[in-house]
Amino acid sequence: MVYVGIDLGGTNIAVGLVDEGGRILHQGSAPTGIPRPYQDIVADMARVSRDVVAQAGYTMEDVKAVGVGVPGIADPETGVIPFCTNLHWHNVPFRDEFHKHIDKPLFIDNDATVAALAEYVAGVSAGTHSSVFLTLGTGLGGGIIINGKPYSGYHHIGSEIGHTIIALDGEPCTCGNDGCLERYASATALIREARKAYAEHPDSLMGRLCGGDPANISGKVAIDAAKAGDPTALDVFNRYVHGLAAGIISIINFIDPQVIVLGGGVSLAGDFLLNAVREAVRPMVFFKTMPYAGIQLAKLGPDAGIIGAAMLGK
Ligand SMILES: [Zn+2]
Numbered sequence: 001m002v003y004v005g006i007d008l009g010g011t012n013i014a015v016g017l018v019d020e021g022g023r024i025l026h027q028g029s030a031p032t033g034i035p036r037p038y039q040d041i042v043a044d045m046a047r048v049s050r051d052v053v054a055q056a057g058y059t060m061e062d063v064k065a066v067g068v069g070v071p072g073i074a075d076p077e078t079g080v081i082p083f084c085t086n087l088h089w090h091n092v093p094f095r096d097e098f099h100k101h102i103d104k105p106l107f108i109d110n111d112a113t114v115a116a117l118a119e120y121v122a123g124v125s126a127g128t129h130s131s132v133f134l135t136l137g138t139g140l141g142g143g144i145i146i147n148g149k150p151y152s153g154y155h156h157i158g159s160e161i162g163h164t165i166i167a168l169d170g171e172p173c174t175c176g177n178d179g180c181l182e183r184y185a186s187a188t189a190l191i192r193e194a195r196k197a198y199a200e201h202p203d204s205l206m207g208r209l210c211g212g213d214p215a216n217i218s219g220k221v222a223i224d225a226a227k228a229g230d231p232t233a234l235d236v237f238n239r240y241v242h243g244l245a246a247g248i249i250s251i252i253n254f255i256d257p258q259v260i261v262l263g264g265g266v267s268l269a270g271d272f273l274l275n276a277v278r279e280a281v282r283p284m285v286f287f288k289t290m291p292y293a294g295i296q297l298a299k300l301g302p303d304a305g306i307i308g309a310a311m312l313g314k
Helices: 038-055 094-099 111-122 187-200 205-209 219-227 231-255 265-269 271-284 301-312
Strands: 002-008 012-018 024-031 063-070 081-084 089-092 106-110 130-136 140-146 259-263 294-297
Touching: 002 038, 002 111, 002 301, 012 038, 012 301, 024 038, 024 301, 038 063, 038 094, 063 094, 063 111, 063 301, 094 106, 106 111, 106 301, 111 130, 111 140, 111 259, 111 301, 130 231, 130 265, 140 231, 187 205, 187 219, 187 231, 187 265, 205 219, 205 231, 219 231, 219 265, 219 271, 231 259, 231 271, 259 265, 259 271, 265 271, 271 294
Parallel strands: 002 063, 063 106, 130 259, 259 294
Antiparallel strands: 002 012, 012 024, 081 089, 130 140
16 A cells, blocks of 8 residues: 655645655645635645656555645644644644545644654654654754654644743743743754854854855854854854753653654754764763663655655554
8 A cells, every 4th residue: 555645835735655664656746825725725735646646656546545744733633723824724624625635534743743753664763662853944843753653742732842941031932932942943043143143253254154144144054164163153053052952851851752853954964963962962861870862863854744744644
């Protein structure tokens, strides 16, 4: 049997046909095209799904289930999407709408949870007892897998690790609170701090890397400058890592997973980030002589959204 996995993003709808082992056999995409009625978006998702199945040489009969990762919260039981801020969706009866086009079992979950599942099935946390996945992107998403199953809590509003408060009265967050982890450990936070530091230290290497225009300072610019040993960028990077380590320590103290996986844009910094994070976490661990979560980089990259969505159906 094969599975259809759909990664519903704010910009693109990415669809893949995936086998039992989490391998993508064929994929396609369409623009999300927001804002437009959700009915039209769902119709496009179904259309691309049919195309991808046919182009791969399969029929809908071969498809066991369809899974969808959404950039918001989803109720896997009712198939309703209560909130999807990026898409301006509120209480969208997603499963019912999709079934007007394709009558297959349909599973939905949050995109970070879906990425966590992908890494569990075919990535770096394959076969582990428990794992927590962190996407270090525009925001900071979290996905929790326990005994092979996604865990988002009783009311499906959990695993919002980015909104763990790590600083009382800290940086204001989009969620309405202050001092959330996301404000310190997302790519957005890294960029904000890099721009601030550059304004105070215009001699920083970041200036040359961004062509003198602070608007061009990206997470990559900050990290490249830090890698090159620029003291201003290194200071920003070290504070970033400290924030991320605080979040990781909280995860270890809460649920003690076997593995913590770092994904998303900032994770492209590779071993430079990984080694710094491991270093920063070690002295903060509570039980010094006990083993604790391994920290790893995500392996699947952008395909994780499709693979994980497909595996919801498995
Ligand atoms: Zn928040």
